[in-house]
Amino acid sequence: MSDLGIERATPLTAALALGDDRRLLSDAGRLLAPLWRRASTLLIALLLPAALVAVWSLAVRWEVLAPQILPAPGLVWQTLVDLVVSGQLFSELAVSLGRVAAGVVAGGLLGLGFGIAFGVSPRFEAYVSPTVRAIFLVPSLGWLPFFMLIFGIGETLKIVLIAKTCFLPPMVNAFDAIRALPDKYRDVARVLELDHRATLRYVVLPAVLPAVATGFRLALSKGWKALILVEMISSAAGIGYLMMWGRKSFQLDVVFATMVVIGLVGWALDHGLFKLQQRATGWSFHSAE
Numbered sequence: 001m002s003d004l005g006i007e008r009a010t011p012l013t014a015a016l017a018l019g020d021d022r023r024l025l026s027d028a029g030r031l032l033a034p035l036w037r038r039a040s041t042l043l044i045a046l047l048l049p050a051a052l053v054a055v056w057s058l059a060v061r062w063e064v065l066a067p068q069i070l071p072a073p074g075l076v077w078q079t080l081v082d083l084v085v086s087g088q089l090f091s092e093l094a095v096s097l098g099r100v101a102a103g104v105v106a107g108g109l110l111g112l113g114f115g116i117a118f119g120v121s122p123r124f125e126a127y128v129s130p131t132v133r134a135i136f137l138v139p140s141l142g143w144l145p146f147f148m149l150i151f152g153i154g155e156t157l158k159i160v161l162i163a164k165t166c167f168l169p170p171m172v173n174a175f176d177a178i179r180a181l182p183d184k185y186r187d188v189a190r191v192l193e194l195d196h197r198a199t200l201r202y203v204v205l206p207a208v209l210p211a212v213a214t215g216f217r218l219a220l221s222k223g224w225k226a227l228i229l230v231e232m233i234s235s236a237a238g239i240g241y242l243m244m245w246g247r248k249s250f251q252l253d254v255v256f257a258t259m260v261v262i263g264l265v266g267w268a269l270d271h272g273l274f275k276l277q278q279r280a281t282g283w284s285f286h287s288a289e
Contacts, residue, residue: 053073056070056073057072057073060072060073068250068252069252070252071252071253071256075253076253076256076257076260078253079251079253079254079256079257080257080260080261083254083257088242089239089242089261091237092237092238092239092241092242093239093261093265095237095238095239096227096228096231096238096239096240097265099155099158099159099162099227099231099238100162100220100223100224100227102159102162102163103158103159103160103161103162103163103165103166103223103226103227104162104163104166104216104219104220104223106159106163106166107162107163107164107165107166107167107219107223108166108167108169108170108215108216108219109170110163110167111166111167111168111169111170111171111174111215111219112170112171112174112212112215114128114132114167114171115170115171115172115173115174115175115178115215116174116175116178116200116204116205118171118175119174119175119177119178119179119204119208120178120200120204125175132171133168136164136167136168136171137168140161140164140165140226140229140230141229143161143164144161144233147160147161148234153234157230157234158227158230158231158234158235161226161230162223162226162227162230163223165219165222165223165225165226166219166220166222166223166226167219168219169215169216169218169219169222170212170215170216170219171215172215173211173212173214173215173218174208174211174212174215176211177207177208177210177211177212178204178208181204181207181208185203185204185207186199186203188203189202189203209280209281210277210281213273213276213277213280213281214277216273217270217273217274217277220269220270220273221266221270224262224265224266224269225266227240228240228243228262231244232244239258239261239262239265240262242254242258243255243258243259243262246258
């Protein structure tokens with residue numbers, strides 16, 4: 001009797017086991033699907049850089065340009081490795097990142113303050129905005145001789161030039177976002193009987209936070225490019241100085257290596273700030289969808 005019971009239970013047990021296996025496979029598939037999508041996206045994104053390196057290698061092999069002008073990718077890679085092993089690359093990057101951080105914070109916060117003031121006060125915007133915009137629309141190189149007379153050629157000059165470059169994006173984004181704020185936000189403030197300061201703190205600023213974050217991303221991008229330019233013109237340290245040193249000593253492998261580093265670090269900074277923006281204002285991304 002017991003043997004018959006076992007024989008009858010065996011198909012049911014096998015079916016249950018098969019169902020468990022299918023569930024496990026389904027769960028594993030759901031877990032692996034995002035990883036596969038990320039991996040495939042990364043592989044596709046690497047196709048263009050790989051193609052550029054291949055074209056570069058062919059140009060070197062066919063001697064399209066002299067080796068002193070166009071170094072081989074292998075030589076540039078070896079130079080990059082040497083800079084990393086010696087620690088020089090990290091020391092120069094630390095100097096550059098400190099400068100760009102100070103410039104973005106100073107210029108960005110100043111621009112944000114003016115943008116908010118222009119947005120909430122039409123009269124202040126009408127009186128002051130034309131002068132401020134005219135001053136900051138003059139390219140940084142145009143201000144360089146004047147700033148050199150005032151600040152000299154030390155660290156202050158570099159930070160001031162970066163801050164000047166980073167001023168406009170947060171200002172413009174904050175101003176446009178406040179002026180484009182829907183009336184329903186202000187209606188909510190009136191219903192809650194919020195005063196002017198509370199309305200600004202609890203209604204206006206949270207509503208314009210996505211635009212402000214985008215403004216700081218643009219400021220960081222512009223500040224990074226301004227930093228490289230300033231370091232190439234007047235500096236004794238930094239990644240831009242390292243590039244200029246390679247050009248003056250006619251070591252084009254150093255120039256190409258620093259170009260790669262500048263591009264990768266700039267991308268990493270922008271990508272990191274974008275991820276931070278998504279975490280801080282994720283609701284704006286979902287609402288846009």
